[in-house]
Amino acid sequence: MPARAWALSEWALLPLRVFLGVTFAFAGLQKLADPSFFRSTSPSSIEAQMAGAARFSPIHSLLHAMLPHAVLIGWVIAYGELAIGLGTLLGLKTRIAATAGAFLSFNLFLAVSFHSKPYFTGADIVFLFAWLPLIIAGGGSRLSADAMISRAAAKQAGVASSPLVAIPFDNVQTWCGNFNKGHCKALANRPCSAAHCPVLQHRPQVTPVAIKTFDRRTVVIGSTTVAVVAGAAAVTGYLTTAVGHLEASAVSGEKSTTSSTLAGGGAGANAGTGTTKGTLLGPATSVPVGSAANFTIPSSGDPGIVVQLTKGTFVGYDAVCPHAGCQVGYAPSAKMLVCPCHGSEFLVATGQVISGPAPHGLTPLTIVESANGNLYLQ
Numbered sequence: 001m002p003a004r005a006w007a008l009s010e011w012a013l014l015p016l017r018v019f020l021g022v023t024f025a026f027a028g029l030q031k032l033a034d035p036s037f038f039r040s041t042s043p044s045s046i047e048a049q050m051a052g053a054a055r056f057s058p059i060h061s062l063l064h065a066m067l068p069h070a071v072l073i074g075w076v077i078a079y080g081e082l083a084i085g086l087g088t089l090l091g092l093k094t095r096i097a098a099t100a101g102a103f104l105s106f107n108l109f110l111a112v113s114f115h116s117k118p119y120f121t122g123a124d125i126v127f128l129f130a131w132l133p134l135i136i137a138g139g140g141s142r143l144s145a146d147a148m149i150s151r152a153a154a155k156q157a158g159v160a161s162s163p164l165v166a167i168p169f170d171n172v173q174t175w176c177g178n179f180n181k182g183h184c185k186a187l188a189n190r191p192c193s194a195a196h197c198p199v200l201q202h203r204p205q206v207t208p209v210a211i212k213t214f215d216r217r218t219v220v221i222g223s224t225t226v227a228v229v230a231g232a233a234a235v236t237g238y239l240t241t242a243v244g245h246l247e248a249s250a251v252s253g254e255k256s257t258t259s260s261t262l263a264g265g266g267a268g269a270n271a272g273t274g275t276t277k278g279t280l281l282g283p284a285t286s287v288p289v290g291s292a293a294n295f296t297i298p299s300s301g302d303p304g305i306v307v308q309l310t311k312g313t314f315v316g317y318d319a320v321c322p323h324a325g326c327q328v329g330y331a332p333s334a335k336m337l338v339c340p341c342h343g344s345e346f347l348v349a350t351g352q353v354i355s356g357p358a359p360h361g362l363t364p365l366t367i368v369e370s371a372n373g374n375l376y377l378q
């Protein structure tokens, strides 16, 4: 390998480390800063997301079983992502951080993005494979806390090696090579030996005591560094959570959703009578123009949503987001249906997806208003 390429290869993993580190640390802080993530009554809470994901996921039984512990799992995920991100970014215990990152990505793939079509449009499977180089090769030797700890421990144990220098192999052959039956022509046919070669050295003998000292110093310096970084992460997480609570009480979201609930629908709902057939949802006056109401779709048990666009014009949808199953809500200020989990947005008039990770639009429902002013689901 040319010397320049060899030198550059030491930097090869750094961009991946920075990207994964920043992304996971940001994801963790974002969750810690969002009080609604931990509030089970919120549609964007970890509990709502797990319940939504359980609708489609191949591990739905496991997700259902974990639902009662959703808040605890939310804290573990948030602090776990922060720890994984910091470890990767700093190159500290990189293989452990990368293994934890791959484990988390694999579980998110099963829970959330298993049904992405084509498969490569789901981010989690890409993250899973992005972790593999760091599991295999570690964090590399550049800007890496692991490498610095190892160098410091080696220095303290007196086993530090001199830095590697790239020398073109042609030069080595000219000075030391042309081996011929144990003799080197380049050394005037003297026996081949590193001692006679100006670019090769015998490495000093490393004693078992020195190796023990090196191992001990690695553990001490490594544990101290991990403790300091963990303490800094805990303080950062706590401050982020506190600032998030303060901001949440002061700011109302531009795309906050609002809707009432219709008493009709549900498994026991009656079929309509007279000329209007279908499931009675409730009086149309419960859904004023420009507002929305929720109900339960009897055939599936899914949440439904109805919006009165203009006087007498109602649209209805299955409110389950096609991305990972969270319940969408109506944002009157933006005139859109919005998913609180990962931000997919849908046109209220058609249900078509206009942004976000949802692979397709919402399933439309037929809502009609009867002559006596009631809404029916057909």
Ligand code: FES
Binding pocket: 052, 321, 322, 323, 324, 325, 326, 339, 340, 341, 342, 343, 344, 356, 357, 358
């Ligand atoms: S569940 Fe992910 S965007 Fe809706």
